[in-house]
Amino acid sequence: MTDQRDDDAETAKAAPEFADRLSRAQARQRAKEAKPRSADGKAMGIGMRLSLELVVATTIGALFGYAFDWVLGTGPWLLIVGVPFGAAAGIRNMLRAMEEIDGANTPGNDEEDGTA
Amino acid sequence: MAGSPLDQFKLSNKLELSVAGFDASITNSALWMIGVVAVTSVGLMWAMRRADMVPGRSQSMAELLYEFVANMVKDNIGAGGRPFFPFIFSLFMFILIANLAGMVPYGFTVTSHLAVTMTFAIFIFLLVIAVGFARHGLHFFSLFLPPGTPVFLMPLIVVIEVISFFSRPVTLGVRLFANMTAGHILMKVFAGFIISMAAAGSFVAFLSWLPFVANVAVTALELLVAAVQAYVFALLTCVYLNDAVNLEH
Numbered sequence: 001m002t003d004q005r006d007d008d009a010e011t012a013k014a015a016p017e018f019a020d021r022l023s024r025a026q027a028r029q030r031a032k033e034a035k036p037r038s039a040d041g042k043a044m045g046i047g048m049r050l051s052l053e054l055v056v057a058t059t060i061g062a063l064f065g066y067a068f069d070w071v072l073g074t075g076p077w078l079l080i081v082g083v084p085f086g087a088a089a090g091i092r093n094m095l096r097a098m099e100e101i102d103g104a105n106t107p108g109n110d111e112e113d114g115t116a
Numbered sequence: 117m118a119g120s121p122l123d124q125f126k127l128s129n130k131l132e133l134s135v136a137g138f139d140a141s142i143t144n145s146a147l148w149m150i151g152v153v154a155v156t157s158v159g160l161m162w163a164m165r166r167a168d169m170v171p172g173r174s175q176s177m178a179e180l181l182y183e184f185v186a187n188m189v190k191d192n193i194g195a196g197g198r199p200f201f202p203f204i205f206s207l208f209m210f211i212l213i214a215n216l217a218g219m220v221p222y223g224f225t226v227t228s229h230l231a232v233t234m235t236f237a238i239f240i241f242l243l244v245i246a247v248g249f250a251r252h253g254l255h256f257f258s259l260f261l262p263p264g265t266p267v268f269l270m271p272l273i274v275v276i277e278v279i280s281f282f283s284r285p286v287t288l289g290v291r292l293f294a295n296m297t298a299g300h301i302l303m304k305v306f307a308g309f310i311i312s313m314a315a316a317g318s319f320v321a322f323l324s325w326l327p328f329v330a331n332v333a334v335t336a337l338e339l340l341v342a343a344v345q346a347y348v349f350a351l352l353t354c355v356y357l358n359d360a361v362n363l364e365h
Contacts, residue, residue, distance in 0.1 A: 052291055057283040089279035
């Protein structure tokens, strides 16, 4: 390690513009590492997950309504009631999923979530 | 070789088998599942063949996987989650290795079939209900009524919570299936572009490196998705089991 340092120092002395280039390259590398490449993929994943929650819950609500209609013979009415209930459940699931994602991104608020 | 991008998901019987009148043939999917279980168990046993105090490379990999899942169970379920650790570890390892096996050329992605992912999801759903009733009896129904609900909202909230509860296994199964299927179709479509653009000749052939570059990027993304989806599946299993184990109200 110390050899490496000495080498760097010597090179810097020998070629002053090299140290300059090195520090600029390091700054560029640091800037690249600050924003991970997977950030876009992650955002897409969150979007997919939230939209899926909404679609599935609405479908389940509609299916429940349809099934009860079929059993009770109550025409289309329970289907009509089931869809908004399903959509409400979907929004509730989305909010819950968002809470989970937020909780995972900010460590240290586990206790808060536990008692809520 | 060209074929449709959906050909990769076709099932074919490798061994005709009939048990008590039911078709129990070994398909390519079943073969890959057996392979995944074999690779996972043999791989982990090989990694731990000599449990050293100071772990080697393979041993630290196995221990990292163990600790990763152990921490997930501890953070999400707490002390009551210990009995479920073997189940969640097996589940995580199976899905992870199955997803990665699908990335091997000529491989078959077991988790790209809704029948497989929904079987897992429905099993987990039934497990949550069984554990909930075993631990809390009829009090488990209070899951459908968040504390502090105004009396006049109760009938609405209960219906919404029930629908929300029943949508869990569907989202769990569909998410894994959709991610794996979509990614593999995308890869196959880009691969098809490379061939057909190169075959088109003239100026178009000159540009056939574009879908190739895209496919390299998609392959990297798919490796990420394979790992993330295994993690999400195991994590949500923990979250759902937590509701059953630690009923909070």
